[in-house]
Amino acid sequence: MKDVNVGICGLGTVGGGTFNVLNRNASQIAGRAGCNIRISRVASRTERTDFDLGDIPFTTDIFDVVNDPDVDIVIELIGGYETAKELVMAAIKNGKHVVTANKALIAVHGNEIFEAAEAKGVIVAFEAGVAGGIPVIKAMREGLAANRIDWIAGIINGTGNFILTEMRAGREFGDVLKEAQQLGYAEADPTFDVEGIDAAHKLTILASTGFGVPLQFERAYTEGISKITPYDIAHAEMLGYRIKHLGIARRRGNGIELRVHPTLVPQGHLIAQVDGVLNAVLVDGDAVGQTLYYGPGAGDEATASAVIADVVDVARAVATDSSHRVPYLGFSQGALEDLPVLPMEDIQSAYYLRIQAEDHPGVLAKVASILSEHGINIESIVQKESELEDGKIPVIILTHTVQERQVNRAIEDIEALADIVGQVVRIRAENFS
Incomplete structure (x- = not known):
């Protein structure tokens, strides 16, 4: 069985989970991939003496991975915008395939990255960037390929969903946010989560995959949950609704809607029942109707599950030297529609x-x-x-x-x-x- 070598850049929560799952389930993963997926190099910008890498070479220079001639697939898990973009573009230039969990990178720089990858003939995979371990990108890109996707709506940030869930008991936003930070659900600076920026990154990717349009993050409408009060939550319930922080993308005749904001959802709807840090994405296709994708939207091994699913897909192409690859956004670059994002x-x-x-x-x-x-x-x-x-x-x-x-x-x-x-x-x- 052929070996396919991967290099991991970033050994934080997701990087550590990816390393552990790749090692623990190596034989099962190899059976599914049709090749041995071998971790040949690991990089982290900080020393990790607490992590047992065995005899796998370690470096604090992440660019050592993209410059290693033995690495076939670069797994980018460092996060952020500019350094991650530089790393991915260098990997593409060196003819290496890329798997990333970086939704901000794809939402903001994805058009440029995909253009470079197509020109070089390499794959950039990003399933783990949206909804953690839920394979919603793969479902739309492959499982729903026969459908015209009419709309997508989802709870795609677990921090915000946790806060709104806890506020149903009458608790104030600020108190629940502090608890979320103590539990590790929210960062010290929670702006991306509570003001909807993280969800807008993910929604941008979902809309492009579902509708076959270029990524347009800068045009997404974004509204957070920091002004929601227990009073509003209680009165929404009295009217038969739950308040959820949703990302909504809808195809219209002359463009698409792309918006993140608090939303009243009927209590009887499935998505209204999704509580805590869990995510759920509804997809409406003209042939299949509504489908719901539900599960953990973050976490070390949950997100690693999606990262490794992408690694398996890419490894199959590497092992068979196949030119048959699913387009990045599910549509070939030449088939993308130039539909504008409609004003709110x-x-x-x-x-x-x-x-x-x-x-x-x-x-x-x-x-x-x-x-x-x-x-x-x-x-x-x-x-x-x-x-x-x-x-x-x-x-x-x-x-x-x-x-x-x-x-x-x-x-x-x-x-x-x-x-x-x-x-x-x-x-x-x-x-x-």
């Missing part, structure tokens, strides 16, 4: 609006009149006298589906009323029917 004003959704009003006669009638003037129909209104405090009372309105620009203008007019205090809280709602 063009999207359609139902809306949860929370309005803080002075308890004066006729205020609710004024608000309803403004919504009507902008063509917005009301599904339900909640106003509880028991919540009256200091002469002010919250009003919760759930609208029917309407265009975002209509809601924007209505909110401007509502906030201009003398009887309205502060800003209107807006949360979009989806039913995925």
Whole structure:
């Protein structure tokens, strides 16, 4: 059986998990790959005396791996943008295949990387970059190849999902965030997780794979969860919804929607039942209908599972010297559609609006009149006298589906009323029917 040599760059959580699983399951992996996958070199930018590498050569210069003539596949697990890009581009230049778990790298620089890889005739695989151990990229690219994908929606950041799950018990955002950091679910700087940037990286990749469009991360709409309150979560539940932080991509006739934001989801829907740090991705295809991909979105060996699945695919091509390879995004580069990302004003959704009003006669009638003037129909209104405090009372309105620009203008007019205090809280709602 032929040997295929891999070099691991990065020995952190995922790198360590990849090393361990490759060693522990070596014979099973070889049986599936049709070749022996051999770790021939490991690199980490910091010394790892705590890690037993046996007789495998170790270096603190990650570029030693891409310059090693014996390495067939470079596994990039260092994270970040610029150094990772430099490493991957150097590997491609040297004719080496690349497997990466770096969603930020692919979302931001993927178009350039894929163009270089295609010109050089090498593979760049990135399954582990989206939803950890869930093989959703492979499912769309291969299992759903017969389908026109109409929309994709998912919980693709476990930190945010953990926080919103815990807030259902009435806990404040800040308190749960601290716990998430203590448990290792959130970084010391949690911005990428709680403000939706991490999810937008992943959604960009999902949309490109599903729709066959170039990567367009810079055009994704991103809204975080830091302004969500236990009050909103409780009232959403009362209306029959759960609040989830979703990435949503939808194909429209003249473009695609690409957006990350808190979303009301009907409590009975499967995705509303996904709690804690778990991820779930819904994919809607014209032939198959809705399919759901669910599981751990992070973790050492869960993510290593996806990394090694890519390594096996690439190793098969190396071992057989095959020119038959699945295109990077599931579509050949020449077949990608140049569909633009639509502005948020063009999207359609139902809306949860929370309005803080002075308890004066006729205020609710004024608000309803403004919504009507902008063509917005009301599904339900909640106003509880028991919540009256200091002469002010919250009003919760759930609208029917309407265009975002209509809601924007209505909110401007509502906030201009003398009887309205502060800003209107807006949360979009989806039913995925």
